[in-house]
Amino acid sequence: MADLPLDNKLLQEYAHGFVTPVEEELVPPGLNEDIVRTISRKKGEPDWLLEFRLKALRAWQRKTEPHWAAVDYPPIDYQSIRYYAAPRRLSAGEGMDPEILRTFERLGIPLHEQQRLQGVAIDAVFDSVSVATTHQKILEEHGIIFCSFSEAVRRVPELVRQYLGSVVPPGDNFFAALNSAVFSDGSFCYVPPGVRCPLELSTYFRINAAGIGQFERTLVIADRDSYVSYLEGCTAPIRDENQLHAAVVELVALEGATIKYSTVQNWYPGDEQGRGGIYNFVTKRGECRGARSRISWTQVEVGSAITWKYPSCVLRGDDSVGEFYSVAFTNKRMQADTGTKMIHIGRRTRSTIVSKGISAGESRNTYRSLVKFLPGADYARNHSQCDSLLVGNRCTANTFPVIESENPTAILEHEATTSRISEEQLFYLQSRGLDPEAARSLIVNGFCREVFQQLPMEFAVEAVKLLEIKMEGSIG
Amino acid sequence: MNIAPLLEIEQLHAGVAGKEILRGLDLQIYPGEIHALMGPNGSGKSTLSNVLMGHPAYEVTHGTIRFLGRNLLELPPEERARAGLFLAFQYPVAIPGVTVARFMKAAVEAVRGREQVRAAALLHEMRETARWLEMEESFLNRAINEGFSGGEKKRMEIFQMLLLRPRLIVLDETDSGLDVDALKIVARGVHRALGPDTGVLLITHYERILNHIPPHKVHILLEGRIVKSGGPELVAEIERRGYDWLRESAAATS
Numbered sequence: 001m002a003d004l005p006l007d008n009k010l011l012q013e014y015a016h017g018f019v020t021p022v023e024e025e026l027v028p029p030g031l032n033e034d035i036v037r038t039i040s041r042k043k044g045e046p047d048w049l050l051e052f053r054l055k056a057l058r059a060w061q062r063k064t065e066p067h068w069a070a071v072d073y074p075p076i077d078y079q080s081i082r083y084y085a086a087p088r089r090l091s092a093g094e095g096m097d098p099e100i101l102r103t104f105e106r107l108g109i110p111l112h113e114q115q116r117l118q119g120v121a122i123d124a125v126f127d128s129v130s131v132a133t134t135h136q137k138i139l140e141e142h143g144i145i146f147c148s149f150s151e152a153v154r155r156v157p158e159l160v161r162q163y164l165g166s167v168v169p170p171g172d173n174f175f176a177a178l179n180s181a182v183f184s185d186g187s188f189c190y191v192p193p194g195v196r197c198p199l200e201l202s203t204y205f206r207i208n209a210a211g212i213g214q215f216e217r218t219l220v221i222a223d224r225d226s227y228v229s230y231l232e233g234c235t236a237p238i239r240d241e242n243q244l245h246a247a248v249v250e251l252v253a254l255e256g257a258t259i260k261y262s263t264v265q266n267w268y269p270g271d272e273q274g275r276g277g278i279y280n281f282v283t284k285r286g287e288c289r290g291a292r293s294r295i296s297w298t299q300v301e302v303g304s305a306i307t308w309k310y311p312s313c314v315l316r317g318d319d320s321v322g323e324f325y326s327v328a329f330t331n332k333r334m335q336a337d338t339g340t341k342m343i344h345i346g347r348r349t350r351s352t353i354v355s356k357g358i359s360a361g362e363s364r365n366t367y368r369s370l371v372k373f374l375p376g377a378d379y380a381r382n383h384s385q386c387d388s389l390l391v392g393n394r395c396t397a398n399t400f401p402v403i404e405s406e407n408p409t410a411i412l413e414h415e416a417t418t419s420r421i422s423e424e425q426l427f428y429l430q431s432r433g434l435d436p437e438a439a440r441s442l443i444v445n446g447f448c449r450e451v452f453q454q455l456p457m458e459f460a461v462e463a464v465k466l467l468e469i470k471m472e473g474s475i476g
Numbered sequence: 477m478n479i480a481p482l483l484e485i486e487q488l489h490a491g492v493a494g495k496e497i498l499r500g501l502d503l504q505i506y507p508g509e510i511h512a513l514m515g516p517n518g519s520g521k522s523t524l525s526n527v528l529m530g531h532p533a534y535e536v537t538h539g540t541i542r543f544l545g546r547n548l549l550e551l552p553p554e555e556r557a558r559a560g561l562f563l564a565f566q567y568p569v570a571i572p573g574v575t576v577a578r579f580m581k582a583a584v585e586a587v588r589g590r591e592q593v594r595a596a597a598l599l600h601e602m603r604e605t606a607r608w609l610e611m612e613e614s615f616l617n618r619a620i621n622e623g624f625s626g627g628e629k630k631r632m633e634i635f636q637m638l639l640l641r642p643r644l645i646v647l648d649e650t651d652s653g654l655d656v657d658a659l660k661i662v663a664r665g666v667h668r669a670l671g672p673d674t675g676v677l678l679i680t681h682y683e684r685i686l687n688h689i690p691p692h693k694v695h696i697l698l699e700g701r702i703v704k705s706g707g708p709e710l711v712a713e714i715e716r717r718g719y720d721w722l723r724e725s726a727a728a729t730s
């Protein structure tokens with residue numbers, strides 16, 4: 001497969017850092033009730049959704065930005081950010097700007113129906129709005145709804161209303177509240193009972209405009225005994241300023257359903273001095289609402305100046321399963337504070353955590369998790385494995401695993417390791433002809449293997465390549 | 477009779493962690509020759525192989541090493557490998573998560589040149605080589621040396637040697653810890669790698685491998701120097717008498 005999303009064989013340095021010259025419609029900077037009403041009006045939303053936003057705005061105004069994560073950044077001026085930007089032609093109903101098509105093509109994501117990707121349906125989000133969703137016909141034949149969030153509000157308002165905010169309530173946390181007030185677009189997916197989605201579903205997020213934040217919302221609902229695999233990818237131009245990305249992803253798995261959600265996050269990470277880069281403050285949570293349901297998060301985080309992200313599972317249904325597989329690579333001055341929460345509510349619920357943190361340069365890489373067994377979680381189990389690999393001496397790695405058990409029958413296993421690439425391993429590979437850079441890259445990829453194996457095949461190949469590129473020049 | 481030596485070591489002094497281990501070692505290996513190197517524990521045999529391969533912890537303080545006419549000491553380990561030097565390690569390390577197939581693809585591409593390698597043909601070659609060494613094909617999908625038994629690790633070194641097609645092979649006690657059948661397979665592997673242009677430096681403690689791979693010359697390393705060289709008859713003498721009788725003559729000459 002030559003044309004893949006996230007195809008990244010272009011350059012050693014950040015290869016997606018270009019800006020698309022496109023006329024955008026912007027709202028003035030700042031956040032208040034007027035802005036929220038403006039966004040809602042531009043999108044022609046029903047009253048209940050405006051109410052949802054206003055409630056979230058009020059919750060946000062009462063909250064303060066959380067600072068418990070091990071990340072440092074100058075104060076964010078929320079009143080200087082623009083909360084909405086949309087390509088003008090699109091909002092004027094004139095079809096898609098050819099520049100945008102070209103942008104996605106350059107990123108390896110053709111949106112033309114003729115050249116679209118085999119086996120992957122894509123929803124492409126450009127700044128605040130979804131610009132195209134491919135493979136509609138096949139999906140419709142199976143009764144699957146996969147479209148932009150705005151379209152879902154028009155097409156299936158009752159489904160959106162039923163599930164929106166049911167996993168991540170509007171006032172859940174500071175960033176989730178912010179998102180709930182101003183989210184502009186995102187993807188929506190509903191898979192009907194008993195249907196196994198025949199395609200990989202994928203959303204590709206692109207931040208283009210300067211001075212804007214991206215606040216997208218993803219909602220995936222897998223009805224009884226259905227299956228869906230979902231992949232999300234992200235890039236942004238190189239800019240000296242920091243840009244805020246505060247997304248919310250909600251997953252709902254009903255009885256017997258399975259959702260696999262994979263992310264390859266390659267937002268612009270900033271330069272050597274730590275100038276610029278995306279602040280990635282994301283709330284992702286899935287609820288295994290029905291018995292025997294399963295939610296599996298796989299994330300490969302290789303970008304962003306700051307990552308604050310804890311994809312979690314609420315295991316409500318009996319015998320439900322939650323999984324979290326993560327690779328977090330930090331380099332230069334990047335800071336990542338990431339991990340997961342597994343909340344065991346139902347009986348015999350099981351969860352698995354595999355986290356691989358790699359720190360290079362002067363970066364900071366923190367793993368943070370909460371595994372909680374509630375009183376009803378009889379015979380629940382968790383297995384956690386959390387490994388850190390240090391590349392060089394100026395980086396740091398920390399792990400903060402927290403366990404709370406209110407049920408004596410619950411079983412928990414936790415393993416953790418911290419290691420460096422050993423001189424003997426490097427020498428062994430060099431003695432077989434590999435130069436030190438290729439040798440390190442191979443060792444790091446080997447370290448991540450368990451996680452990459454969870455990704456759909458083509459994306460695993462891309463993840464390996466991406467990490468190789470990221471490893472280049474990481475030894476200072 | 478104007479053949480150039482493959483390997484030419486002159487007055488080599490080298491050490492590790494501030495301690496001198498090799499103290500004036502001389503050795504020449506010509507194409508087509510098999511040299512055995514014997515010596516008591518701690519005499520410096522692995523030090524020599526590490527110095528040859530360019531291990532960063534080992535320091536050469538004096539002397540020269542020429543390989544195929546080039547100054548070997550100027551080259552980083554990967555270029556030594558690309559030039560045709562291969563070391564079968566006494567203690568091969570594990571690389572978690574890196575499969576044998578993946579590792580060998582990278583290694584073969586690095587040594588033969590990326591343009592020379594077609595993925596499908598290489599995979600076929602790997603399978604064939606594994607079968608020939610009586611290894612399960614599933615080894616190709618296992619992480620390199622991870623959880624391998626001692627004997628499996630040694631066989632894996634021979635597997636790599638066959639794929640990399642070196643000019644000079646250094647076997648550091650590849651025969652140690654092998655059962656009778658495995659020993660035969662390893663010896664078979666070495667024979668397959670041999671050619672008129674290839675040389676072997678076979679480091680061992682035991683006569684039995686030398687019955688399978690008869691050496692042209694045998695050297696005894698003692699306290700960092702080759703104190704005696706001779707033909708295969710020297711091996712039987714070591715088996716009979718040990719090394720002590722050589723110690724005295726070594727002491728007398730220094």
Ligand SMILES: Nc1ncnc2c1ncn2[C@@H]1O[C@H](COP(=O)(O)OP(=O)(O)OP(=O)(O)O)[C@@H](O)[C@H]1O
Pocket residue numbers: 492493495497515516517518519520521522523524533566
């Ligand atoms: N990395 C090291 N640090 C300190 N000392 C070392 C190191 N490597 C080797 N030595 C020492 O150098 C000496 C020679 O060791 P070497 O491994 O070369 O011996 P050898 O002849 O291969 O022995 P054996 O037959 O047991 O394999 C020993 O005294 C050993 O302890």
Ligand SMILES: [Mg+2]
Pocket residue numbers: 521522523566648649
């Ligand atoms: Mg030794």
